[in-house]
Amino acid sequence: MVRDETANAHFDAVVVGAGLAGLYMLHRLRQLGLRVRVYEAGGGVGGTWYWNRYPGARCDIESMEYSYSFSPELEQEWVWTEKYPSQPELLRYIEHVADRFDLRRDIRLGTRVAAARFDEAASRWVIRTEPGEGAAQVSGDDLGAGAEETVSAQFLIMATGCLSAVKSPEVEGLERFRGGCHHTGRWPHEGVDFTGRRVAVIGTGSSGIQCIPIIAEQAAHLTVFQRTPNFSMPAHNVSLDPETQRARKATYPDHRRLARESGLGVPVDLPVKSALDAEPDERERRYQENWDKGTLFGILVAYTDILIDTRANDTAAEFIRAKIREIVADPDVAAALSPTDHPVGTKRPCLDSGYYATYNRDDVALVDLRRSPIVEITPKGIRTADAEHEFDDIVLATGFDAMTGALLSVDIRGKGGTSLREKWAEGPRTYLGIATAGFPNLFTVTGPGSPSVLSNMMVSIEQHVEWIADCVAFLRERGIASIDPSVEAEDAWVEHVKVVGDFTLYPTADSWYMGANVPGKPRAVLPYCGGVGVYRQQCDEVAAKDYEGFTLSS
Numbered sequence: 114m115v116r117d118e119t120a121n122a123h124f125d126a127v128v129v130g131a132g133l134a135g136l137y138m139l140h141r142l143r144q145l146g147l148r149v150r151v152y153e154a155g156g157g158v159g160g161t162w163y164w165n166r167y168p169g170a171r172c173d174i175e176s177m178e179y180s181y182s183f184s185p186e187l188e189q190e191w192v193w194t195e196k197y198p199s200q201p202e203l204l205r206y207i208e209h210v211a212d213r214f215d216l217r218r219d220i221r222l223g224t225r226v227a228a229a230r231f232d233e234a235a236s237r238w239v240i241r242t243e244p245g246e247g248a249a250q251v252s253g254d255d256l257g258a259g260a261e262e263t264v265s266a267q268f269l270i271m272a273t274g275c276l277s278a279v280k281s282p283e284v285e286g287l288e289r290f291r292g293g294c295h296h297t298g299r300w301p302h303e304g305v306d307f308t309g310r311r312v313a314v315i316g317t318g319s320s321g322i323q324c325i326p327i328i329a330e331q332a333a334h335l336t337v338f339q340r341t342p343n344f345s346m347p348a349h350n351v352s353l354d355p356e357t358q359r360a361r362k363a364t365y366p367d368h369r370r371l372a373r374e375s376g377l378g379v380p381v382d383l384p385v386k387s388a389l390d391a392e393p394d395e396r397e398r399r400y401q402e403n404w405d406k407g408t409l410f411g412i413l414v415a416y417t418d419i420l421i422d423t424r425a426n427d428t429a430a431e432f433i434r435a436k437i438r439e440i441v442a443d444p445d446v447a448a449a450l451s452p453t454d455h456p457v458g459t460k461r462p463c464l465d466s467g468y469y470a471t472y473n474r475d476d477v478a479l480v481d482l483r484r485s486p487i488v489e490i491t492p493k494g495i496r497t498a499d500a501e502h503e504f505d506d507i508v509l510a511t512g513f514d515a516m517t518g519a520l521l522s523v524d525i526r527g528k529g530g531t532s533l534r535e536k537w538a539e540g541p542r543t544y545l546g547i548a549t550a551g552f553p554n555l556f557t558v559t560g561p562g563s564p565s566v567l568s569n570m571m572v573s574i575e576q577h578v579e580w581i582a583d584c585v586a587f588l589r590e591r592g593i594a595s596i597d598p599s600v601e602a603e604d605a606w607v608e609h610v611k612v613v614g615d616f617t618l619y620p621t622a623d624s625w626y627m628g629a630n631v632p633g634k635p636r637a638v639l640p641y642c643g644g645v646g647v648y649r650q651q652c653d654e655v656a657a658k659d660y661e662g663f664t665l666s667s
């Protein structure tokens with residue numbers, strides 16, 4: 114925790130994280146004239162897109178949606194090359210943004226915020242840093258990288274990302290493995306050459322599903338260890354031709370407005386009909402149209418009740434299972450790849466490029482861990498209940514401690530020295546997913562209890578950053594020293610998030626949305642399921658009523 118060291122530098126705001134959220138937060142606060150410092154554990158800007166460099170890493174929201182809208186000039190001048198942007202292209206974009214808005218001079222790379230304590234007498238945060246994981250990658254001319262220092266700030270803004278604390282598989286012996294072992298979320302910058310090697314991939318979420326087809330092409334042999342099959346649909350990724358881009362750019366303001374008002378942060382035609390009221394032929398046609406389009410959310414919003422009624426959901430799930438049976442030649446493999454334990458959409462659906470067809474290759478094998486679980490990792494490979502498999506490399510596509518992992522990795526202490534870890538021991542408690550009672554002047558960008566991962570993250574990030582910046586401006590104009598949600602407002606919001614979540618099918622799955630992928634993590638619907646448009650109105654109403662539900666202290 115932060116000892117009683119004296120801060121050696123003072124800021125108006127400290128932002129933790131230089132991903133898409135942290136960079137825009139810095140830009141907005143600077144426009145207000147604030148003195149801001151950003152700390153970033155990585156060796157460069159980019160957050161998710163800095164760390165996730167595995168083969169095939171790609172965003173599954175279209176590039177022209179998954180991009181900043183705050184600057185019409187940026188929006189017009191940047192040229193995307195593909196419908197779905199690859200990780201290298203996204204990282205180039207983010208680096209361009211950092212340069213274009215001259216953001217780098219306020220960012221301290223390779224530096225992790227280890228602890229933060231609220232000093233009640235001063236109404237300021239005292240923040241201690243240490244070297245971050247990316248310190249070694251920071252180029253020599255970046256002064257101060259990895260510094261251990263203590264600074265103070267009136268506002269502490271956590272822009273730490275929803276999927277940044279990586280989760281290793283909870284299996285014995287990982288450290289004994291003598292080959293190469295890489296987590297998709299911490300991929301080596303120099304890349305990994307799998308040519309001629311025997312490779313294992315553990316995990317079949319989005320990361321596994323994206324890297325498996327590419328690793329299969331390179332490796333001598335690939336074995337996929339699957340615990341839970343996931344629903345995946347083809348991305349049909351294509352190059353973006355200039356005409357398509359020109360057309361979108363011409364209507365960008367309208368398009369962005371529709372995205373902000375939508376449920377998922379992407380404009381879609383809203384369904385009017387229950388899947389159960391549609392004739393089987395009509396349903397088939399509609400699902401097929403979405404399958405052919407290659408959109409993440411299309412099938413989930415094809416009818417009004419896909420995400421709220423199991424029978425409706427099963428019509429879509431069965432459509433995808435039939436596709437798997439059609440694509441995968443071996444019926445046993447097709448059955449193992451077909452999800453039957455959760456409704457489609459309740460675990461993050463995936464978009465792929467040739468995923469299911471990869472299992473038709475002679476040099477690819479699937480191990481169904483439900484039948485034969487992993488017993489241990491040995492020096493030579495992976496031992497399951499009924500076989501020992503030898504490998505040169507193991508790829509861990511085992512996901513993240515989502516939404517709360519990165520926030521709680523910092524020892525945050527609020528009023529009376531209360532620790533955030535203790536306060537959230539039974540699950541996260543926030544007001545609007547943006548603040549938490551007893552931790553004044555602390556903001557969480559896309560925190561638990563906000564739509565975040567159930568939306569196009571760019572739309573949610575911009576909305577939160579703008580709301581927080583407006584709030585900070587309001588407080589400073591009035592000379593208000595601190596803002597803290599009331600326990601009552603927070604309790605009501607937590608209850609609201611639960612009620613809306615319980616109305617959906619999300620609680621029926623053991624997903625990271627529910628915190629269910631991390632042993633011992635409390636089970637709760639972590640994101641707000643009410644939709645970004647509705648949520649924005651709720652946040653705006655709170656602000657319009659002079660931050661109703663918050664206590665403001667001079």
Ligand code: NA7
Nearest residue numbers: 282283316317318319320321340341461510511512513630
């Ligand atoms: P995910 O979606 O959490 O997927 C992780 C996968 O790893 C999933 O199939 C897990 O199976 C599997 N897993 C996790 N731990 C183990 C162990 N111990 N043994 C075997 N298998 C395991 O993470 P991703 O990185 O793929 O995607 C994260 C998000 O990034 C994605 O949803 C998009 O929003 C972008 P399980 O399902 O838990 O049985």
